[in-house]
Amino acid sequence: MFLLSRYIMWFDKILQKSGSWENLIMSSLVDMKCLQKLLGDKENLKSPQNIYAIFPEKMEAVIVKVFESNRQILSQFSMNLNNHLIASKVRECSEQLQNVTAIPRLFRRTNRKPPKKASTYMIEAIKPIIDLHEKYKNADSDIMEPLLNNIIPRVTNSYSTLVHDVLQSVCKTEESLRRLKSRNIPSNDDTQCPSSEIVTDEMKIREQIKLDINYFTNMLRKIGAPNSNEALTKLGEHLS
Numbered sequence: 001m002f003l004l005s006r007y008i009m010w011f012d013k014i015l016q017k018s019g020s021w022e023n024l025i026m027s028s029l030v031d032m033k034c035l036q037k038l039l040g041d042k043e044n045l046k047s048p049q050n051i052y053a054i055f056p057e058k059m060e061a062v063i064v065k066v067f068e069s070n071r072q073i074l075s076q077f078s079m080n081l082n083n084h085l086i087a088s089k090v091r092e093c094s095e096q097l098q099n100v101t102a103i104p105r106l107f108r109r110t111n112r113k114p115p116k117k118a119s120t121y122m123i124e125a126i127k128p129i130i131d132l133h134e135k136y137k138n139a140d141s142d143i144m145e146p147l148l149n150n151i152i153p154r155v156t157n158s159y160s161t162l163v164h165d166v167l168q169s170v171c172k173t174e175e176s177l178r179r180l181k182s183r184n185i186p187s188n189d190d191t192q193c194p195s196s197e198i199v200t201d202e203m204k205i206r207e208q209i210k211l212d213i214n215y216f217t218n219m220l221r222k223i224g225a226p227n228s229n230e231a232l233t234k235l236g237e238h239l240s
Helices: 002-015 022-039 057-107 120-125 127-136 141-182 201-221 226-239
Strands: none
Touching: 002 057, 022 057, 022 141, 057 120, 057 127, 057 141, 057 201, 120 127, 120 201, 127 141, 141 201, 141 226, 201 226
């Protein structure tokens, strides 16, 4: 217990420093799981695979208390490591996803052609998740699944909120333009083409967001994190 406490104290100091500490955390999560197996199950104290089997039977009551204390310490420590890595990955992705708010500026009154592929920022935004999955896809599923089942929904919900705000702004702009045109006030968006052939700036903005959402959902669904399906489906509703 003394060594475990010292190790946790050292780790806490490390986590206070900047950085995701991804490799160190993943290695430690594996170590913690191995240590939990080594400590064994208190219901099987007499098992030869249990480290406590080396102690006399009369010490069983003490050993049970030690087991409970160590189990709680290891469980809390593993949770702290998980939370740190989750927060780090969510932060990395969210910083890039903020770029969705810049999409209207890219297309409004810039004469840009309609978009054909996902934005560069989107590719970078989900890269931390893709890289984590690819790097540790062969790791223990008991470690990876909880991480991905937390990271992906949080990132998705954050992105969904941003998309909602942008689309709301686009709708307000469209409504303002309609009012201007209905009053026969000249608008810079007017063209010589028939209205059915006009690709408005707002249409381009929506198309870019659609391409980004499709890329986001398609790539993250491939990872197969069950708890992320609901959030990804909700995000896709913005396309309707």
